[in-house]
Amino acid sequence: MYRYDEIDREFLADRANEFRLQVGRRLAGEITEDQFKPLRLMNGLYLQLHAYMLRIAVPYGSMDSRQMRALADIARRYDRGYGHFTTRQNIQFNWTKLADAPDMLDALAAVDMHAIQTSGNCIRNTTSDPFAGATAEEVDDPRVWCEVIRQWSTLHPEFSYLPRKFKIAVTAADHDRAAVKVHDIGLILKRGDDGSLGFEVFVGGGQGRTPYVAPSIRKHLPVDQLLSYLEAILRVYNRHGRRDNIYKARIKILVSSLGAEEFTRQVEEEWSKIDVAAANLPDTELARIRAAFAPLPFQALPATSEAFEAAKADPAFARFARNNVRAHKQPGYAVVVVSLKKVGDTPGDASADQMDLVADLAETHSLDDIRVTHEQNLVLPHVKLDAVPTVYAALAAAGLATPNIDLASDIIACPGLDYCALANARAIPVAQDIAARFDDDRADLVGELKIKISGCINACGHHHVGHIGILGVDKKGEEFYQLSLGGSGAEDASLAQILGPAVPANRVADAVDTLVETYLTQRSGEERFLDTFRRVGLAPFKEAVYAEAH
Amino acid sequence: MPKLIKRDADGQFAAAEDAFIDIREEDGVPAAIPGNGPVILSLARFQEEGDALLSGGRQVGVRIASNEAIEDLAYDLPRLALVALEFPKYRDGRAYTSARLLRERFGYTGEIRAVGDVLREQAGFMVRCGIDAFEVSDGSSPEEWAAATHRYRHVYQRAADSRAPAWKERA
Ligand code: SF4
Numbered sequence: 001m002y003r004y005d006e007i008d009r010e011f012l013a014d015r016a017n018e019f020r021l022q023v024g025r026r027l028a029g030e031i032t033e034d035q036f037k038p039l040r041l042m043n044g045l046y047l048q049l050h051a052y053m054l055r056i057a058v059p060y061g062s063m064d065s066r067q068m069r070a071l072a073d074i075a076r077r078y079d080r081g082y083g084h085f086t087t088r089q090n091i092q093f094n095w096t097k098l099a100d101a102p103d104m105l106d107a108l109a110a111v112d113m114h115a116i117q118t119s120g121n122c123i124r125n126t127t128s129d130p131f132a133g134a135t136a137e138e139v140d141d142p143r144v145w146c147e148v149i150r151q152w153s154t155l156h157p158e159f160s161y162l163p164r165k166f167k168i169a170v171t172a173a174d175h176d177r178a179a180v181k182v183h184d185i186g187l188i189l190k191r192g193d194d195g196s197l198g199f200e201v202f203v204g205g206g207q208g209r210t211p212y213v214a215p216s217i218r219k220h221l222p223v224d225q226l227l228s229y230l231e232a233i234l235r236v237y238n239r240h241g242r243r244d245n246i247y248k249a250r251i252k253i254l255v256s257s258l259g260a261e262e263f264t265r266q267v268e269e270e271w272s273k274i275d276v277a278a279a280n281l282p283d284t285e286l287a288r289i290r291a292a293f294a295p296l297p298f299q300a301l302p303a304t305s306e307a308f309e310a311a312k313a314d315p316a317f318a319r320f321a322r323n324n325v326r327a328h329k330q331p332g333y334a335v336v337v338v339s340l341k342k343v344g345d346t347p348g349d350a351s352a353d354q355m356d357l358v359a360d361l362a363e364t365h366s367l368d369d370i371r372v373t374h375e376q377n378l379v380l381p382h383v384k385l386d387a388v389p390t391v392y393a394a395l396a397a398a399g400l401a402t403p404n405i406d407l408a409s410d411i412i413a414c415p416g417l418d419y420c421a422l423a424n425a426r427a428i429p430v431a432q433d434i435a436a437r438f439d440d441d442r443a444d445l446v447g448e449l450k451i452k453i454s455g456c457i458n459a460c461g462h463h464h465v466g467h468i469g470i471l472g473v474d475k476k477g478e479e480f481y482q483l484s485l486g487g488s489g490a491e492d493a494s495l496a497q498i499l500g501p502a503v504p505a506n507r508v509a510d511a512v513d514t515l516v517e518t519y520l521t522q523r524s525g526e527e528r529f530l531d532t533f534r535r536v537g538l539a540p541f542k543e544a545v546y547a548e549a550h
Numbered sequence: 551m552p553k554l555i556k557r558d559a560d561g562q563f564a565a566a567e568d569a570f571i572d573i574r575e576e577d578g579v580p581a582a583i584p585g586n587g588p589v590i591l592s593l594a595r596f597q598e599e600g601d602a603l604l605s606g607g608r609q610v611g612v613r614i615a616s617n618e619a620i621e622d623l624a625y626d627l628p629r630l631a632l633v634a635l636e637f638p639k640y641r642d643g644r645a646y647t648s649a650r651l652l653r654e655r656f657g658y659t660g661e662i663r664a665v666g667d668v669l670r671e672q673a674g675f676m677v678r679c680g681i682d683a684f685e686v687s688d689g690s691s692p693e694e695w696a697a698a699t700h701r702y703r704h705v706y707q708r709a710a711d712s713r714a715p716a717w718k719e720r721a
Binding site: 157 | 640641643644647654672678679701720
């Protein structure tokens with residue numbers, strides 16, 4: 001993985017020092033909260049319902065054991081012993097004290113981490129495929145390009161005061177694990193007809209109150225042209241994106257109001273005027289960054305492992321192997337997904353002890369590599385098949401081996417009304433209620449089912465792209481939930497359709513139950529919930545849920 | 551009177567006298583243009599009256615609102631004494647693009663002045679985009695402005711200034 005050098009470190013030190021001065025001025029009363037707000041937001045420090053929340057960047061969801069241990073340490077020292085992994089592959093601490101924030105940033109800087117651009121109307125942390133460098137599906141390592149974007153976008157002098165926040169995702173596999181089509185810019189690495197590497201460029205996707213699946217504006221952008229082309233897109237947006245209405249300020253609104261064709265024309269015209277030789281990164285620097293993602297020292301191993309196969313005699317392990325273990329490009333290795341979705345727990349939360357354990361396992365068994373997924377789980381990307389039973393046992397003992405990846409209890413939920421100042425309704429208890437309906441057997445029987453819950457229209461819980469999406473709404477001071485069906489954030493991206501009138505909190509889990517039972521009776525063959533929905537449509541689901549309400 | 555800070559060719563910041571009178575509308579009525587001293591006009595006013603004022607030998611600068619296209623000024627640049635870029639709110643980042651285009655696309659070497667909500671926290675970005683005069687609105691002294699500009703020992707990307715990005719430092 002990419003290692004910070006002296007330049008990166010000095011930059012972080014300067015950043016942490018600047019913030020310490022700003023917090024000092026605030027604590028001394030030299031500046032007001034109004035003046036301080038934009039400064040703290042530049043460093044990922046939000047004021048939430050009960051406390052400050054510090055959001056820490058995990059660039060493209062990738063970290064090593066040293067960094068994970070530092071997060072555990074911060075959780076113990078400055079929070080309540082846990083942290084929350086987010087749908088942006090970041091981590092946030094929900095119980096931060098203002099006076100501690102500078103020390104937290106210093107502790108982060110000591111392990112090459114920071115909170116830069118985790119809030120504000122700037123280019124946010126670039127997200128990527130959590131299986132990058134491990135999956136055989138990819139045509140190139142997307143992290144190379146994420147790192148290129150990280151450096152280019154860090155304190156970008158022209159693009160730090162955009163109309164609104166800006167999110168970029170990169171993937172290089174057919175199977176999209178990064179939801180690229182619901183990002184401001186989604187980049188899919190592909191080989192062109194001539195074999196050359198290029199990006200298909202999608203612009204103007206997004207969630208929030210007006211969701212869009214991004215249109216493709218360029219089929220094949222040669223990879224070495226990336227930065228000049230991004231500059232063109234961002235410049236068109238910076239100049240023409242709306243600034244009069246916060247709800248219409250994202251690039252998706254600009255793209256949809258101009259039309260994809262006209263937007264593309266403007267980008268291409270701007271691009272033609274840019275001195276691309278100066279704007280693109282030189283090959284030498286690309287090569288330096290690429291070297292940081294060189295193939296790891298994998299051992300030559302047989303493709304199957306006796307120890308792994310033998311362990312399947314234990315049905316619990318067999319289930320884990322089926323649901324949480326994925327194919328690796330290197331024979332004899334596997335990708336192990338660590339579930340942060342234990343039934344009854346808060347989705348995405350990890351305790352300090354759990355973080356330490358994952359760090360230990362990564363160091364011993366996963367070439368010191370850890371990933372965060374946008375579905376709020378962790379990944380040990382390079383585990384020898386022989387070691388999977390050992391890793392499983394350790395995870396199981398710590399409550400991290402719930403065999404539910406991509407299943408009904410692997411729910412994405414935003415912090416909702418338990419923490420978030422913008423929320424209409426709680427999301428976490430709803431997720432817990434639903435998860436409780438799906439024990440391991442039933443979850444397995446139902447198969448892939450992505451349930452996503454947001455506590456308000458801002459859609460941090462990605463409900464628009466849930467197979468079942470759930471949105472908290474406020475009805476005269478009471479928490480209600482609007483259900484929608486048929487969304488997907490993957491390669492077959494689509495937006496979910498609203499099922500019908502919102503239901504009260506105590507009816508949500510029942511309604512989901514009914515939806516699932518309806519699916520099971522309608523399912524043909526191996527169809528996923530999403531496929532059945534796409535085949536039979538909304539009607540049978542709607543009937544079933546609202547018939548019961550009478 | 552807002553303070554004016556200027557950055558010289560050696561990158562030093564100093565307080566400067568402002569000889570220009572900024573001609574603004576008052577209650578929707580264009581203010582009269584006094585005497586024959588240097589003035590700053592809005593783009594619309596410049597397009598109407600600029601030629602006459604310039605041929606009278608007057609120094610003229612143009613103020614560009616954040617929603618105006620800097621391209622509209624391209625042919626006039628050699629005649630201008632300065633270009634003032636308006637930041638109606640510090641959060642409005644359009645003028646950064648205007649500044650870069652002036653320097654990088656149109657090769658403008660004259661004064662680019664930031665006016666409006668001009669805060670110390672933005673100093674580094676402004677300088678990097680090619681702005682070299684600052685009508686500060688937060689009372690910053692030249693020393694404070696310089697300190698804010700030099701806060702970071704490194705930058706990661708090419709812009710309109712001469713700073714070497716990280717990749718160049720590494721090479
Ligand atoms: S979706 Fe709404 S409630 Fe949930 S985290 Fe985002 S802003 Fe807060």
